[in-house]
Amino acid sequence: MTSTPGTSYTSIPNQKYRCRNRRSRQRCNTLDTDSQSLSTLGYFQTLPLEIFQMVLNYLSVKDISMLSMVSKTISNHLVNYISTPSGNRRLLLQDFHNLELPGKREGSYILEHYKSLGLLLKRCTLLLPTKDRLKYIHKILSEVSCFKLNGCPSPLHCLGLQCYGAFLQILTAGWDELECHRVFNFLCELSNLPRKVQTVVSSKPGSARKLELRIRLYCRSVFLNHWIHRSDSAFWLTRILKPWPMVNQARLLYIIFGPVSSLDGHVVWQKMIEGPTDETSLKGLADAIKLLYDTEAREWTADDVISLVDELSVVPREWLMENNARLLILSGNNICFTFMASKAVNGRAVELARFTVFLALVCEKDLYCMDWAVKMMQKVCKVFSTPGERNNFLQCVENAFAHMIMDMLQAVLSGDRDEEDSSFLNLFHLVNAQANFHKEILYLTM
Numbered sequence: 080m081t082s083t084p085g086t087s088y089t090s091i092p093n094q095k096y097r098c099r100n101r102r103s104r105q106r107c108n109t110l111d112t113d114s115q116s117l118s119t120l121g122y123f124q125t126l127p128l129e130i131f132q133m134v135l136n137y138l139s140v141k142d143i144s145m146l147s148m149v150s151k152t153i154s155n156h157l158v159n160y161i162s163t164p165s166g167n168r169r170l171l172l173q174d175f176h177n178l179e180l181p182g183k184r185e186g187s188y189i190l191e192h193y194k195s196l197g198l199l200l201k202r203c204t205l206l207l208p209t210k211d212r213l214k215y216i217h218k219i220l221s222e223v224s225c226f227k228l229n230g231c232p233s234p235l236h237c238l239g240l241q242c243y244g245a246f247l248q249i250l251t252a253g254w255d256e257l258e259c260h261r262v263f264n265f266l267c268e269l270s271n272l273p274r275k276v277q278t279v280v281s282s283k284p285g286s287a288r289k290l291e292l293r294i295r296l297y298c299r300s301v302f303l304n305h306w307i308h309r310s311d312s313a314f315w316l317t318r319i320l321k322p323w324p325m326v327n328q329a330r331l332l333y334i335i336f337g338p339v340s341s342l343d344g345h346v347v348w349q350k351m352i353e354g355p356t357d358e359t360s361l362k363g364l365a366d367a368i369k370l371l372y373d374t375e376a377r378e379w380t381a382d383d384v385i386s387l388v389d390e391l392s393v394v395p396r397e398w399l400m401e402n403n404a405r406l407l408i409l410s411g412n413n414i415c416f417t418f419m420a421s422k423a424v425n426g427r428a429v430e431l432a433r434f435t436v437f438l439a440l441v442c443e444k445d446l447y448c449m450d451w452a453v454k455m456m457q458k459v460c461k462v463f464s465t466p467g468e469r470n471n472f473l474q475c476v477e478n479a480f481a482h483m484i485m486d487m488l489q490a491v492l493s494g495d496r497d498e499e500d501s502s503f504l505n506l507f508h509l510v511n512a513q514a515n516f517h518k519e520i521l522y523l524t525m
Contacts, residue, residue, distance in 0.1 A: 132160050136169060140192060144199035151206070158203050161219060170196055175225045175239040193242040197249030209258045213265045216250070228270040228297045235292075235344045240300035248305040256314065263302075263318045270297065273322065279334060280327040284348040284395040291334050291346050298335050313376035316367065321378060329390035336363035351398040354501070358409060358445065361402070364391070365409035372414050381417050388418060404437035408447065416458060423462040423472070431459070432475030436483060436512075443512035453519040480513050 126134070135143060135157075147154045160166045172192055200219070204212040224230035225239025234240070251262055267273055275294055279287050302315040319335070320328045338350045338360035350356050370376065372384045388407070392398045407415040415438075422431040438452045456476070463469040487506040 128156070131156065132163065132165065135160055136165070140170065140195035140199055144195065144202050147199060147202045154203050154205075157199075158215075161200075161203070167219075167222070170199075171220070171223055173223060173225065173239075175231070175237045175242065176233065189238060190242055190245050193246040194249050197246040201250050209254075209261050213262065217265075217269065220246075228272065228275065228293055234296050240296055241304070244301040244303075244305045247301065259314065260318070263315070266301070272297070276323070276327075276331060280323065280330045284330070285346070288345045292339075292344055295335050295339075295346065303335075309370060309373060310376075313370050313373060316370060317376060317378050325386055325390050328387055329394050332364065332367060332387070332391060333394045336367045348395050351394075351402045352396055355399060355401045355444075356405070358405065361406045361409055365406055365411075368406075368410045368414060372410075382421075384414065385418055385421050388414070400433060400437045401440060404434060404441045405445070408438065408441055408445075412455075416455060419455070419459045420462045423459055428468070428472045428475050429479075432472060432479045433483075435459075435476050436479045439512040439516040440509055443508050443515060449512075449515040450519045450522075452516060453523060457523070480509075484509055484513070 138146070143157060147157050161170060172189055174189055200216055204215055207215065220226055220243075223239065223243075225237055226243040231237045231239055247262070251259055254262070272294070275290060279291050279294060285291075298319055302319060303312055306312045306315070320331060323331060333348075334346055338347045338356065339345060340347055347360075350360055368384060368388060371379045371387070372381065388410075392403045392406075407418055419431060419434065422428075422434070435452070435456050438455065439449065441447070442449050442452045460469050460472065463472060484506070487502065487509055490502040491506055
């Protein structure tokens with residue numbers, strides 16, 4: 080059978096035409112993609128990449144972060160720029176020990192710089208999953224030794240950890256709790272923080288002084304100091320404390336917020352044991368306790384916080400009762416009352432009575448209103464279930480005043496006086512405290 084010429088002639092050109100049409104469509108799609116990519120660069124599409132990066136050197140970090148929001152293509156170009164040696168030199172300032180830059184307030188310039196850098200990397204990595212964002216940011220910052228827990232040889236005179244904390248605060252602001260959990264776990268893995276904490280909480284207090292100092296600085300500067308809202312601070316403090324048993328939580332809380340030496344910055348473990356201390360030494364601990372007691376700290380109950388205070392008062396050994404009373408006064412009315420009420424409910428009337436006397440003594444020494452101590456005692460009296468228990472407590476208060484005055488008088492008469500004559504001063508303050516305490520009771524009842 081012979082095929083007609085028309086049929087054989089028309090079939091081949093049709094196949095060629097379809098093939099040519101398919102190739103042209105592919106070329107058109109490629110051109111469209113390229114034009115879309117170029118259009119997202121705007122006028123920068125006419126510049127070589129090297130010139131584009133030179134232009135970036137004339138922009139502030141805030142301006143670059145704004146530029147990153149223009150398009151995904153520009154954002155990708157900026158990510159590449161940040162990773163270049165010139166971008167690293169420009170963005171990763173490391174004047175952490177030069178605290179007095181010309182014309183700049185001490186440390187403020189470099190802190191503001193890292194806040195802006197946090198915003199830039201937050202915007203550039205906006206579309207990445209949290210895990211990938213953290214890996215990329217770690218890759219960028221890994222060469223900054225002062226951002227590491229053990230990285231700086233002079234941590235007390237370095238702004239590195241503060242800049243790192245300011246950077247992370249801007250980066251994670253607005254992230255949900257699950258993402259922030261991932262950030263905390265990621266940083267713990269990088270810094271080996273859990274193992275280092277295990278070392279200090281299981282050792283004799285003060286035996287690892289340098290490590291205690293580094294943990295204190297890392298936790299405060301990186302996790303805690305830069306938050307505006309108390310709920311955020313409570314979240315990060317909870318992440319630090321909650322993995323540990325209560326006794327270790329108390330030790331860790333003292334390391335992070337307890338008193339330190341003005342000479343070398345190391346934690347002073349004997350401060351609460353050797354003698355009465357001042358408000359400054361207790362303020363950090365009191366503020367941390369208030370933060371955890373706050374209703375926004377959902378993972379802590381009132382019983383948890385009171386148990387933590389109980390454990391804290393024997394770190395490293397039992398505190399002077401005066402220091403314990405001063406801590407609870409600084410912690411606020413609610414915590415102080417809850418602490419006292421728990422002793423009343425558990426039948427510890429003698430211990431509660433002695434604590435009440437020290438409340439009055441601290442009010443006298445620190446010039447607080449004595450009627451506050453009387454009203455606190457009056458409120459606690461309502462916790463007792465029977466009049467007999469309440470009367471027994473009131474009798475214990477009077478006995479505690481008498482016994483403490485006799486003990487202090489005996490110390491004065493023994494002649495063991497130091498240079499400040501503290502025994503006589505303590506007796507003087509206690510007698511005045513008793514007089515003013517009973518005066519407020521008379522005002523209340525008469």
